[in-house]
Each structure stands twice: as C-alpha cells, then as structure tokens.
Amino acid sequence: QDYPALSLRLAHPLPQTWPAAEWDGWWAEEVARRSGGKIQIEVFWAGQIGSLTEIKSLVSNGAVDLGVFAQAVHAEELPLTSVSAGLLNRVSASPAVADTLAGALYATDPIRDELAAQNLHVLKWTVPSTYTLQCNRPINSTADLAGLRVRAVGGAYVPIWMESLGMVPTRVQATEIREGLTRGTLDCNFGPIEWATFAGFETAAPYWSDINTGSFTTFQLYIAKSAWDGFPQNVRDLMTDVAKEAMAKDQAALDAVAAKAVDAYKAAGGQIVNLSDMDALVAKSPDMISIWEERMTGAGMADKIAPLVGPMREAQKSFQN
Amino acid sequence: MLIERVASAVAAIALAVVMLVGVTDIVAGEVLGVFLAFKVDMSGTLTAAAIFLAWPLVQSRNEHINVDLFSGIFPRWSRILREIIAKLAGLVFFALIARGTWKVALDSLAIRETSAATLGYPIWPAKLACAIGASLVLLVITLQIGRLILQMRHDRNGHS
Amino acid sequence: MGGLETGLIAFAALLGLLAMGVPVAFALGVVAAAGMYLTIGANFLFTTFQTTPYTLTSDYTFVVVPMFVLMGGIAGRAGIISDLYTAAHYMLDRIKGSLLMATIIAQAGFAAASGSTVVASSVFTRMALPEMLRFGYNGGIAGGCIAAAGTLAGLIPPSIAMVLYAMLTTQPVGELLIAGIIPGVLTAAAYMVGVRVMLIFRPEWAPPSKMTITWGMRGRAMAKVWSVLLLMTLVMGGIYGGYYPPSAAGAVGAAGALVIALSMRRIGGRDIWESLLEAARISAMIFAIVIAGLIFSRFLLISGFIGEVRALVIASELGVTGFLLVTIAIFLVLGMFIDSVSLLVIAVPFLYPIAQALQIDPIWFAVIIIKLIEIAAITPPVGLNLYAVLAAANGVLRPAELFRGITPFIVIEFVVLGLLIAFPALVTWLPTTM
Numbered sequence: 023q024d025y026p027a028l029s030l031r032l033a034h035p036l037p038q039t040w041p042a043a044e045w046d047g048w049w050a051e052e053v054a055r056r057s058g059g060k061i062q063i064e065v066f067w068a069g070q071i072g073s074l075t076e077i078k079s080l081v082s083n084g085a086v087d088l089g090v091f092a093q094a095v096h097a098e099e100l101p102l103t104s105v106s107a108g109l110l111n112r113v114s115a116s117p118a119v120a121d122t123l124a125g126a127l128y129a130t131d132p133i134r135d136e137l138a139a140q141n142l143h144v145l146k147w148t149v150p151s152t153y154t155l156q157c158n159r160p161i162n163s164t165a166d167l168a169g170l171r172v173r174a175v176g177g178a179y180v181p182i183w184m185e186s187l188g189m190v191p192t193r194v195q196a197t198e199i200r201e202g203l204t205r206g207t208l209d210c211n212f213g214p215i216e217w218a219t220f221a222g223f224e225t226a227a228p229y230w231s232d233i234n235t236g237s238f239t240t241f242q243l244y245i246a247k248s249a250w251d252g253f254p255q256n257v258r259d260l261m262t263d264v265a266k267e268a269m270a271k272d273q274a275a276l277d278a279v280a281a282k283a284v285d286a287y288k289a290a291g292g293q294i295v296n297l298s299d300m301d302a303l304v305a306k307s308p309d310m311i312s313i314w315e316e317r318m319t320g321a322g323m324a325d326k327i328a329p330l331v332g333p334m335r336e337a338q339k340s341f342q343n
Numbered sequence: 344m345l346i347e348r349v350a351s352a353v354a355a356i357a358l359a360v361v362m363l364v365g366v367t368d369i370v371a372g373e374v375l376g377v378f379l380a381f382k383v384d385m386s387g388t389l390t391a392a393a394i395f396l397a398w399p400l401v402q403s404r405n406e407h408i409n410v411d412l413f414s415g416i417f418p419r420w421s422r423i424l425r426e427i428i429a430k431l432a433g434l435v436f437f438a439l440i441a442r443g444t445w446k447v448a449l450d451s452l453a454i455r456e457t458s459a460a461t462l463g464y465p466i467w468p469a470k471l472a473c474a475i476g477a478s479l480v481l482l483v484i485t486l487q488i489g490r491l492i493l494q495m496r497h498d499r500n501g502h503s
Numbered sequence: 504m505g506g507l508e509t510g511l512i513a514f515a516a517l518l519g520l521l522a523m524g525v526p527v528a529f530a531l532g533v534v535a536a537a538g539m540y541l542t543i544g545a546n547f548l549f550t551t552f553q554t555t556p557y558t559l560t561s562d563y564t565f566v567v568v569p570m571f572v573l574m575g576g577i578a579g580r581a582g583i584i585s586d587l588y589t590a591a592h593y594m595l596d597r598i599k600g601s602l603l604m605a606t607i608i609a610q611a612g613f614a615a616a617s618g619s620t621v622v623a624s625s626v627f628t629r630m631a632l633p634e635m636l637r638f639g640y641n642g643g644i645a646g647g648c649i650a651a652a653g654t655l656a657g658l659i660p661p662s663i664a665m666v667l668y669a670m671l672t673t674q675p676v677g678e679l680l681i682a683g684i685i686p687g688v689l690t691a692a693a694y695m696v697g698v699r700v701m702l703i704f705r706p707e708w709a710p711p712s713k714m715t716i717t718w719g720m721r722g723r724a725m726a727k728v729w730s731v732l733l734l735m736t737l738v739m740g741g742i743y744g745g746y747y748p749p750s751a752a753g754a755v756g757a758a759g760a761l762v763i764a765l766s767m768r769r770i771g772g773r774d775i776w777e778s779l780l781e782a783a784r785i786s787a788m789i790f791a792i793v794i795a796g797l798i799f800s801r802f803l804l805i806s807g808f809i810g811e812v813r814a815l816v817i818a819s820e821l822g823v824t825g826f827l828l829v830t831i832a833i834f835l836v837l838g839m840f841i842d843s844v845s846l847l848v849i850a851v852p853f854l855y856p857i858a859q860a861l862q863i864d865p866i867w868f869a870v871i872i873i874k875l876i877e878i879a880a881i882t883p884p885v886g887l888n889l890y891a892v893l894a895a896a897n898g899v900l901r902p903a904e905l906f907r908g909i910t911p912f913i914v915i916e917f918v919v920l921g922l923l924i925a926f927p928a929l930v931t932w933l934p935t936t937m
C-alpha cells in the first residue's frame with residue numbers, strides 16, 4: 023500500500039492511563055505502524071492542548087485533526103448525537119449492546135447530517151462497563167434513594183432519571199468527588215466501576231449498589247470531516263479498520279478490566295449491596311426513550327428522531343436487571 | 344469613562360450574586376437539605392461575565408501586571424513608544440479574545456443555549472456579556488493609543 | 504526548526520517584551536499567538552483564543568478566586584486585620600523586634616482569611632510599615648519582613664496559588680489546601696527565629712519601643728481577635744470538617760467576613776461596593792495572566808518544545824534529586840523575572856508530567872512548587888510582593904533598600920524549603936488525616 027505522508031495531531035482529554043484510553047493510543051500507533059510510518063499521529067494527553075469541553079471546537083474548526091471528547095457534554099450543539107450517550111436506563115444493558123447501538127445510530131442520516139454540519143466524522147467510540155452507583159452508605163431499597171446526592175454526569179437526561187427516583191443530581195468537579203464522598207457533601211458517584219477504582223473512590227464510597235442503568239458510549243474519537251474527505255480512500259480504510267480493531271480489542275478486554283476493578287474495590291473493603299425491591303425500582307423508572315421522544319417532538323424534531331427510535335427500542339429489549 | 348464604570352458595576356453585582364448563591368446553597372443544604380441545582384452553572388457563568396466586564400476598567404487604569412524594572416536601561420525618549428507597544432500587544436491579545444468570544448456568544452445566542460446538566464439555566468446571556476466586555480477593552484485601548492500618539496506629537500512639537 | 508529552538512526563541516521574545524514594560528498577560532498572549540500562527544497555523548490560534556478564555560473563567564473550580572479576594576478585601580476594610588496586628592504588637596511588646604514579630608504573626612493570621620499574597624503585602628505595608636518606621640526600624644528589613652510574611656497567604660488556606668495549581672494538575676483542591684497549613688506555620692516560625700537571630704547581630708535594625716503597654720490594653724486587643732479566628736474556622740474548618748467542598752469555601756468565607764464586619768458595624772455599603780469592585784478587578788488581572796499563560800503553555804506543547812525538554816530530562820537520567828535541583832534552579836532564575844502567578848502557569852504544566860513520570864508524591868510536589876513561587880514573589884528584581892510593598896509604601900521605601908532588606912528572608916525561605924524536602928511528612932501527613 024502506498025500511503026501519503028501525513029503528520030496529524032490528536033487532542034485527548036484524559037490521561038493515557040485512564041481505563042480504555044490506551045486503545046486510542048494503540049489506534050494512533052497502529053495506524054502509524056501499518057502505514058509504514060507514513061502517517062504519524064501525535065497524541066496530546068490529559069487535556070494539555072484543550073480541556074474536555076474545548077476539544078470539539080478544536081476538531082470542528084480543523085485546529086487539530088483528531089480529538090477525543092464526550093459528545094454528551096454537547097447536548098445543545100449535537101442534540102441528536104448526544105443522546106446515543108446521554109439516554110440511559112432501560113436502553114442498553116450490556117456494553118456489547120451499547121457498542122452496537124452507537125454504531126447503528128452513527129449510521130443514520132440525521133446523525134450523520136448533524137455531525138457533518140459540525141465538520142465532524144466519528145472514527146471510534148469507547149463503551150465502558152455499565153453505569154452503577156458507588157455510595158458512602160448502603161442503598162438497601164428504592165426508598166433509600168430519596169434525597170441521595172448523586173453526581174450527575176454529562177447529558178440532559180441523566181438528571182431526569184435521577185430525579186424520578188428522588189435522587190438529587192449534583193454537579194461536582196471531577197477533582198472534588200472523592201473529597202465530597204468522604205465528607206458527605208456527595209452521597210454517590212455514578213459511573214463504571216473501573217473508573218471508580220481508577221480515581222480511588224473505593225474507600226470513600228465502599229457500598230456498590232447492584233442498580234444497573236446500562237452502558238453507553240462515553241468518549242468518542244472524532245476527525246475533522248474536511249480533513250477526512252481530503253484523505254485518499256486507502257487512508258480512510260486504514261483508519262476505519264484499525265478503529266474497528268481497537269474497539270473490538272477494547273470490548274474483548276473490558277470484562278477482565280471490570281473484574282480487576284471489582285477485585286480492587288472488594289480488596290479495599292468495598293461491598294456489593296443488593297437492592298431488596300428491584301421490581302419497585304423497575305416499575306418506578308421512567309421510560310427514558312418516551313421522555314426523549316416527547317421532548318424532541320416538542321422541539322419540532324420528530325422527523326429527525328424517527329430513524330433513531332427503532333434501534334433504541336431494539337437495544338432496550340436486551341435490558342435485564 | 345462611564346462605560347467601563349457601568350461594566351465593572353455589573354461585574355461587582357455578578358460577584359455579589361455568586362457569593363449569595365454559594366452561601367445560600369450551603370446553608371439551605373445543611374439546614375433544609377435542599378440544594379440549588381443551578382449553583383454550579385450560575386456561579387461559573389456569572390464569574391466569567393464578571394471577569395470579562397472588569398477588564399475594561401483594569402485596562403483604563405493600566406492595572407495589568409507588568410515588569411517596569413528595566414525601564415531604566417531604555418532611553419527616556421522611548422517611554423511613549425514602549426507604552427504604545429505595550430498597548431498594541433494588549434490590542435492584539437484582546438482582539439483575539441474578543442473575536443473568539445463573539446463567536447462563542449453568537450453560536451450560543453443562536454440556539455438560546457441553556458445548561459445541559461441544569462435544566463433550563465440560560466448560558467447565553469453570560470457569554471454575550473463576555474463578548475461585550477472584551478470588545479469594550481478594545482475601545483479603551485484604542486483611546487489610550489490615540490492619547491499616546493497625541494502626546495508624542497505634542498512632546499515632539501514642544502521640544503523642537 | 505525544532506521544538507527546542509522554537510521554544511527558546513519564544514522565551515527570548517517573551518523576556519524582551521517584558522523588559523520593555525509590556526504587561527505579562529499581553530506578552531505571553533502575543534508571543535503564544537505568533538508562535539501558534541507560525542508553527543501550527545491560524546486555525547489552532549483562533550480556536551484556542553475562542554475556547555480557552557470563556558472555558559477557564561466559567562470553570563466552577565475557579566469561582567473561589569474572586570471569592571477569596573473578596574473575603575480578604577472585606578476583612579481588610581472592616582479593620583479585622585489591624586485588630587490582629589495591634590493584638591500581636593501588644594502581646595509581643597517585650598520581645599526584641601516586637602513589631603517585626605507582630606507583623607509575622609498577624610500576617611499568618613491574616614493568611615487564614617486571605618488567599619492573595621499581594622493583598623496581604625499591600626495591606627500590611629499601609630498598616631505596619633509606618634509604625635515600624637516611626638519606632639526607628641530599618642526600612643529595608645521592615646519592608647522585607649512584610650513582603651516575606653505576605654507569602655504565608657499562599658501557603659495557609661485559603662490560597663489562590665493552591666487553587667490554580669490544583670486546576671492545572673487536576674489534583675484534589677481540599678487536600679492541597681490542607682497540606683499547606685504545616686509548611687505555612689513552619690515558615691512563620693522560621694521567620695520569627697530568623698528575625699531574632701538577625702537582631703542579635705544587628706540590634707540597631709529594631710530599636711526597642713518606648714511605648715507603655717498595660718495588661719488591660721493587651722486584654723482589650725486580644726478580645727478583638729475572635730473575628731479572625733471565626734473566619735479561619737469558617738474556611739479551614741469547613742473544608743477540613745467536610746461541611747462544604749473547597750469550591751464553596753470561597754463564597755462562605757466572603758459571606759462570613761461580610762456578616763462579621765456588619766455585625767461589628769465596621770463596614771458600610773460603600774466599603775462592600777469597593778470590596779466587590781476590587782475583587783472583580785484583581786480577579787480580572789489574575790485571569791488575564793492565567794488565560795495567557797495557559798495559551799502559552801499550549802503553544803510550548805504543540806510546538807514540540809515540552810516534548811523535547813521532557814525527553815532530554817528523562818534521557819539525562821537526572822533522578823528525583825536532580826530533577827528537584829533543576830526545578831529549583833528554573834524557578835530561581837525565571838522567578839527573578841516573572842511574577843509568581845505567571846510562573847506557576849508557565850512552569851507547572853511542563854514540570855508536573857515529569858514529576859509524575861518520576862513518581863514524586865503529587866501533594867508534596869505541589870507544596871514545594873508553591874513554596875518556590877512564593878520565593879519567586881520576594882526575589883528581586885521581579886517579585887510581586889516586593890512591588891506591592893513598594894507601591895503601598897508611597898515612596899518612603901527605595902527599591903534598593905527593600906532588595907537588601909529582603910535578602911535575609913530569602914535565606915530563611917531556603918532553610919524552610921530544605922526542611923520540606925528533607926522531611927516530606929511535614930507536607931503529606933496532615934492531608935492523610937482528613
């Protein structure tokens with residue numbers, strides 16, 4: 023294969039050691055290797071050349087060629103794309119289903135158009151293990167959720183789900199979570215177990231609830247569409263193929279990564295707390311897809327979401343608690 | 344000038360609100376168990392607006408921190424010239440900020456941006472205030488440069 | 504051109520502009536802009552100036568900066584600081600150099616209510632310098648003591664420098680703030696011992712005061728110190744005890760200072776308004792430098808400068824000790840020319856990754872860096888605290904006089920730095936008890 027010489031820059035918001043971030047690094051190195059060194063990709067980790075919220079603009083404007091960010095954070099500019107991350111609970115049970123769902127949604131016309139309008143092309147996406155609650159007190163029944171201050175993550179819909187169960191969605195800076203959990207200004211962290219142990223929350227939040235809200239894509243690797251369209255077909259194929267492989271390797275490794283995190287959590291004294299009335303929780307949980315449909319219809323976007331609802335309902339079926 | 348006084352008055356009020364919101368959230372939370380959901384967004388956006396709106400006053404009072412220790416090694420006549428260079432650097436710096444912030448503000452205004460995490464909290468007014476603040480700095484610097492040039496001419500005429 | 508050359512040219516241009524009197528923020532911003540334009544292109548330049556200023560100023564973590572300034576401003580206007588100074592003066596009257604001692608103690612107390620070393624230096628210059636000159640103290644030593652003790656505000660929480668550091672490295676703010684307490688108190692103690700030793704050799708620097716101070720005066724003065732103790736409890740106790748996160752401590756502290764001042768009937772609407780305006784102005788000055796510094800550091804990164812330097816450091820196998828020595832040298836040299844906030848913003852994004860690679864304790868490293876930038880704030884020719892003192896002294900103190908007077912305090916600073924390096928537990932122990 024004859025590849026053109028390219029020197030690209032990738033802005034990454036996370037440290038290289040963050041769970042699964044290594045696969046973005048692997049992708050960059052593998053593209054370089056398979057192109058015989060013709061395509062060089064320099065990764066700037068840990069938000070060094072742009073923080074999490076800045077990277078979308080950097081890619082969109084073509085200021086950097088590639089960037090990883092959380093699309094859920096950009097719900098206002100990417101109302102359609104962001105929901106493939108922001109809608110949770112009863113949507114996608116397993117990381118595998120979430121992975122497939124994300125791919126299916128990116129392939130729909132409305133999302134492709136929305137991304138193209140922002141000069142974005144999605145190359146790969148990361149799906150962690152399922153989102154769960156790690157708390158500084160045991161959650162024994164659904165009633166215990168009332169008044170619980172839980173860290174709200176990006177996206178407009180997570181707070182709706184939390185509030186429907188009486189939780190208080192709380193905005194906390196990433197650097198203040200552990201302190202908040204220790205001192206009680208925050209009751210629960212909300213996120214994948216491997217992130218929780220990476221950040222060292224196991225002693226601050228030793229009660230891990232078995233309430234499982236499912237998984238979804240968190241961080242995505244985007245490329246400036248203008249750059250993408252200018253690449254020869256073989257470059258695009260190479261990048262796409264390596265991205266697919268990276269995602270497959272990531273998913274294949276995920277169980278072991280999560281298991282290791284669970285071991286670390288337990289070793290630090292963490293324990294799993296089973297909810298006594300899971301049926302009540304399920305009954306009380308709103309159908310987030312319907313809420314989303316209503317809001318989008320209200321915003322005059324019924325046509326645009328039509329192709330997205332099907333894959334979401336399909337993924338929802340796989341949910342088991 | 345009146346305009347930078349008005350801008351910094353808005354900045355002062357914004358900071359007062361940030362203080363009140365911050366302390367109300369803690370007190371209401373500790374006493375009533377009720378937390379202000381919009382605290383984070385409101386504090387952040389108002390602080391940004393306060394900073395941008397205070398810049399015109401800081402500029403007109405020439406308060407930006409500088410190193411005036413080496414001024415002795417430059418000849419006397421170069422003072423106004425160096426001041427003009429400093430002002431031009433400021434003009435470039437704030438022109439870049441103003442350009443970027445107007446883009447941010449207009450994008451935000453176009454979609455009447457609200458916070459993604461705190462339902463309904465409007466973000467766009469603060470961004471607009473930031474763009475206005477940065478633009479006022481440009482106005483202040485331009486007037487300062489104008490005054491320096493007039494002074495330079497005056498000095499030259501006076502000495503020759 | 505390689506990253507190393509590009510970076511060195513940028514530093515030379517930066518120092519040139521600074522020497523010409525261009526404000527630090529503008530010099531950093533313009534050099535970074537030119538550098539980005541020439542090495543990466545207009546797109547990166549424009550986008551960085553588009554996203555960074557708003558993102559940074561609207562970051563909730565940073566809201567504490569104006570709040571800490573506001574808190575110090577209200578406390579100053581309400582006379583809470585002069586109460587403290589008077590109390591320290593009366594209590595220490597029988598000790599040699601009592602006014603210097605009182606300045607150090609009162610600054611340590613004020614440090615617990617103010618996050619800004621510059622505010623501390625200027626407030627105490629207006630208050631303590633005339634007193635010391637009136638009693639025939641050496642002006643340089645008096646000013647030097649004020650400038651040096653001003654650095655305590657950066658170590659003892661609340662500290663703007665610590666918040667900036669936490670922001671630059673995504674370290675937990677609360678632990679950092681608490682980690683500064685022991686080093687801050689240690690520094691204050693070292694100043695007092697140092698001053699005492701100094702006066703053995705040069706007793707003429709601090710003639711004995713001829714004031715008669717009764718125990719009644721002492722009692723009345725001490726009775727007024729409760730306000731500072733309350734503010735201290737509000738900020739440090741709130742964070743340490745977990746009543747609120749560090750990001751909220753600023754608002755609580757500012758409101759607390761306001762309530763105390765109002766309850767003492769020491770503050771009017773005008774003072775409150777002035778304090779708010781001052782908080783906006785000082786924060787605007789700080790953020791201009793932080794924004795420009797962050798953009799400058801991104802230029803250094805993307806131009807390849809930092810990568811090449813990091814590779815050099817790692818390839819040269821300096822080890823932890825070597826790296827620390829290099830770090831100290833960098834701060835000493837740069838600290839002579841660049842003020843502390845700018846220095847922090849320029850140096851940390853570049854040194855922190857190397858420290859991480861060398862597995863240096865991040866909290867300990869943070870305090871060492873804060874100590875170094877506080878030293879930079881008092882080393883001539885460019886030291887923020889020195890300027891604050893000179894500006895507030897209204898001409899009664901000449902720069903050369905102050906630069907001489909600060910020298911013994913710089914020596915003391917290095918003794919403390921040595922202690923912190925030799926006994927890391929001085930820094931790391933307290934946060935672990937949280």
Ligand code: NA
Nearest residue numbers: 614656659661
């Ligand atoms: Na302080």
Ligand code: NA
Nearest residue numbers: 838879882885
């Ligand atoms: Na210095």
